[in-house]
Amino acid sequence: MTKTEKKPGIVTRNLNVTFNGVPAIENIDLELHRNTVTAVIGPSGCGKSTFLRALNLMHDMTPKCKVTGQITILDKEITEYTGVELRKRVGMIFQKPNPFPDMSIFDNVISGWKLSGMHNKKFYNEIAEKALRNSDLWDEVKDRLKEPAISLSGGQQQRLCIARTLAVEPYIILMDEPTSALDPISTQNVENTIYRLKSEYTFIIVTHNMQQAARISDVTAFFYLGKLVEVGSTRKIFTNPDEKLTEDYVSGKFG
Amino acid sequence: MELNSITYSKAKLRRRKFVNALMLSLCVVSALITIIPLIYIFFYTTGAGLSSLNLDFFTELPKPVGEEGGGMANAIVGTLILIGIGSVIGIPIGIMSGIYVAEYSKQLFANIIKFLTDVLTGIPSIIIGIFVYGIIVLPMKKFSALAGGVALGILMIPTITRITEEMFKLVPMSLREASLALGVSRWRTTVSIVLRTALSGIITGILLAIARAAGETAPLLFTAFGNSFWSSSLDEPISSIPVQIFNYAISPYEEWHNKAWAGAFILISLVFVINLIVRIITRQKYENTV
Numbered sequence: 001m002t003k004t005e006k007k008p009g010i011v012t013r014n015l016n017v018t019f020n021g022v023p024a025i026e027n028i029d030l031e032l033h034r035n036t037v038t039a040v041i042g043p044s045g046c047g048k049s050t051f052l053r054a055l056n057l058m059h060d061m062t063p064k065c066k067v068t069g070q071i072t073i074l075d076k077e078i079t080e081y082t083g084v085e086l087r088k089r090v091g092m093i094f095q096k097p098n099p100f101p102d103m104s105i106f107d108n109v110i111s112g113w114k115l116s117g118m119h120n121k122k123f124y125n126e127i128a129e130k131a132l133r134n135s136d137l138w139d140e141v142k143d144r145l146k147e148p149a150i151s152l153s154g155g156q157q158q159r160l161c162i163a164r165t166l167a168v169e170p171y172i173i174l175m176d177e178p179t180s181a182l183d184p185i186s187t188q189n190v191e192n193t194i195y196r197l198k199s200e201y202t203f204i205i206v207t208h209n210m211q212q213a214a215r216i217s218d219v220t221a222f223f224y225l226g227k228l229v230e231v232g233s234t235r236k237i238f239t240n241p242d243e244k245l246t247e248d249y250v251s252g253k254f255g
Numbered sequence: 256m257e258l259n260s261i262t263y264s265k266a267k268l269r270r271r272k273f274v275n276a277l278m279l280s281l282c283v284v285s286a287l288i289t290i291i292p293l294i295y296i297f298f299y300t301t302g303a304g305l306s307s308l309n310l311d312f313f314t315e316l317p318k319p320v321g322e323e324g325g326g327m328a329n330a331i332v333g334t335l336i337l338i339g340i341g342s343v344i345g346i347p348i349g350i351m352s353g354i355y356v357a358e359y360s361k362q363l364f365a366n367i368i369k370f371l372t373d374v375l376t377g378i379p380s381i382i383i384g385i386f387v388y389g390i391i392v393l394p395m396k397k398f399s400a401l402a403g404g405v406a407l408g409i410l411m412i413p414t415i416t417r418i419t420e421e422m423f424k425l426v427p428m429s430l431r432e433a434s435l436a437l438g439v440s441r442w443r444t445t446v447s448i449v450l451r452t453a454l455s456g457i458i459t460g461i462l463l464a465i466a467r468a469a470g471e472t473a474p475l476l477f478t479a480f481g482n483s484f485w486s487s488s489l490d491e492p493i494s495s496i497p498v499q500i501f502n503y504a505i506s507p508y509e510e511w512h513n514k515a516w517a518g519a520f521i522l523i524s525l526v527f528v529i530n531l532i533v534r535i536i537t538r539q540k541y542e543n544t545v
């Protein structure tokens with residue numbers, strides 16, 4: 001499978017998620033193409049995280065959470081994957097950097113492999129260096145790979161988490177407000193990383209930062225009260241959206 | 256504060272100060288009452304026990320009444336064997352049931368198990384002894400090290416289950432999600448990430464359970480029973496420090512009373528050392544997280 005084809009990486013049809021019977025997102029129909037960066041925006045509580053977590057079966061962990069509808073990931077129904085198979089293809093970066101606290105920087109990068117039972121040491125070094133270079137962290141950490149991951153700054157930790165995800169070579173990377181806990185410079189580092197990697201990966205990034213969405217995404221999807229209001233090219237969404245609601249939100253009239 | 260106290264009369268203020276001082280001294284006295292028995296026990300057993308403690312105590316078998324010397328070697332080894340059997344049974348069952356309750360079971364079932372482990376913790380240990388007497392000693396028609404070990408194991412299970420569960424609950428959800436999101440299986444995440452993070456806390460709990468089990472006498476009376484020679488196999492009765500102390504202490508002989516004190520001293524030292532290790536482990540844990 002070549003990664004550069006411009007065909008849908010993710011398709012959702014009539015996607016619904018409920019918690020305790022209360023709907024969090026309703027009837028989401030969305031088609032996201034490979035090797036694009038899609039920004040998911042919308043006010044707090046509108047279901048952005050809920051949508052994202054449906055795409056890598058993370059809701060399986062939550063009791064009393066029900067997901068219905070159809071999700072197709074990389075041309076295959078999501079139900080045909082096991083959680084492990086799917087998440088090797090669909091990685092996720094969280095809002096708060098969450099490196100494994102009692103592992104070294106190096107062990108964190110290769111943790112996806114190591115914990116899945118691959119034990120070729122030589123392979124580890126290659127994987128780690130490549131992933132750290134790709135996440136723009138290599139120069140900062142190459143001399144301290146054995147140090148604990150929590151000795152890094154918040155921004156470095158987040159790029160370490162990106163490296164850890166890149167190391168397992170997924171096709172799709174989901175990011176839930178990946179820079180909201182970071183300072184402006186770290187934010188820019190992470191954005192640069194995404195920008196540089198977008199020819200190789202499909203990114204879906206939830207963000208509250210309109211400028212960020214405008215800067216790094218090709219496509220923007222606007223959610224409101226659990227529904228998908230509008231999706232289109234980022235330029236269109238930010239300059240000339242079809243819906244009044246979208247215009248009000250992107251221009252900061254509410255949110 | 257200042258403003259309020261102005262509205263009090265001088266007398267009221269004095270009364271308040273008095274009550275304050277009274278309560279404070281009561282607290283200090285209570286704290287002293289808490290530690291005095293410990294200090295007393297510690298010094299008394301050290302004083303009474305040390306005098307009859309010598310190398311023979313650790314290497315010799317008990318001597319019959321009237322003969323000088325002898326030791327508790329078989330009881331010391333016996334206690335270690337009983338704790339060993341108890342640990343082999345109690346640690347894996349305790350940890351695995353704790354993991355099940357914390358990570359996998361439905362809420363209702365988890366609550367039932369939690370409630371029952373609390374009840375089990377409160378059951379007098381002599382009843383555990385009678386239970387094991389019923390299920391192992393009677394069918395085998397003899398007292399045995401195995402039965403004693405099982406009794407200690409059952410005593411350890413609820414403590415270890417609860418501490419495992421509680422330590423697992425302290426591991427942040429974000430770590431589990433980080434691991435799962437990398438395509439690591441649920442079970443591997445539980446073992447390599449959650450258990451690993453919770454491990455020092457769980458070890459602390461295990462050590463405390465062992466310290467507790469090491470001093471148990473009642474459940475061993477019906478199970479391991481005790482003897483005054485080396486036991487050759489696990490289906491024979493086996494001696495243990497607490498039971499040996501018990502037998503010596505209720506005897507009418509001065510010489511044996513001294514031996515009982517020496518045994519008590521060994522037991523207390525064991526508990527003391529285990530608690531010291533616990534302190535060191537938890538200190539390290541604390542330093543790691545800061």
Ligand SMILES: Nc1ncnc2c1ncn2[C@@H]1O[C@H](COP(=O)(O)OP(=O)(O)OP(=O)(O)O)[C@@H](O)[C@H]1O
Pocket residue numbers: 019020023024042043044045046047048049050051062
């Ligand atoms: N685990 C859960 N249990 C119950 N309800 C939940 C759970 N997770 C989310 N919800 C509910 O689902 C709705 C959508 O939440 P979600 O976290 O997806 O919002 P969001 O758009 O990501 O918000 P934010 O921008 O604040 O992160 C909210 O009403 C929330 O209360």
Ligand SMILES: [Mg+2]
Pocket residue numbers: 048049050176
């Ligand atoms: Mg969210």
